Amino acid sequence: MRKSQVAEILARRLNVAPGRVQGIVERLTDAGLVTKAVGNTRYPPDIAPSETLAMVIAVLADRGLGNVRTSVAEFAALPADDGQSFGDWLGSVLAGSIDPGSLAIGSVIVRHQPAGISVTSSTGHRLFGAPPPDRAVAKATLVPGRALAALALETSGQSPATADAVIALSRAGAHIRF
Secondary structure (H helix, E strand, O other): OOHHHHHHHHHHHHOOOHHHHHHHHHHHHHOOOOOOOOOOOOOOOOOOHHHHHHHHHHHHOOOOHHHHHHHHHHHHHOEOOOOOEHHHHHHHHHHOOOOHHHHOOOEEEEEOOOOEEEEEEOOEEEEEEOOOOOOOOOOEEEEEHHHHHHHHHHHOOOOHHHHHHHHHHHHHHHOOOO
16 A cells, blocks of 8 residues: 555544644654655555554654654554553554454553553453553543554555445444344
């Protein structure tokens, strides 16, 4: 998938202004985390899964354009109790190794300071990095699980309509009791 396609999906699925996503992607490109197209840009090359991952983390963990590189490094490295990093977990989600249906029920809460991420799903709760503060308000971004699951499906090549249908079926299936 091309960089511009991933940027469009991020803007639409995460409800972030396209210009903001473009600014973040330009900073990632300048930092060498996303490949810069050279030569004939009529048909730019597809980006690698690691570059898609960097783009997703950068938009989720947006703490200003001047902090893009450090934010990606910091949030990707946040560990869970079992030692898995947030970057590894999110990479598994984007690669399709984690069932999007389990995400469609929960949410991802990205706390910017101190850096921490809570993931709720049908299988439970995972904490990456710092826990939420007990006695203070933390600036955070809430991403519905269905938005992240649809983003993962689209970046793997599914159409927006197919991604929406898969998420709707997953949510409906979660509410059926036998």
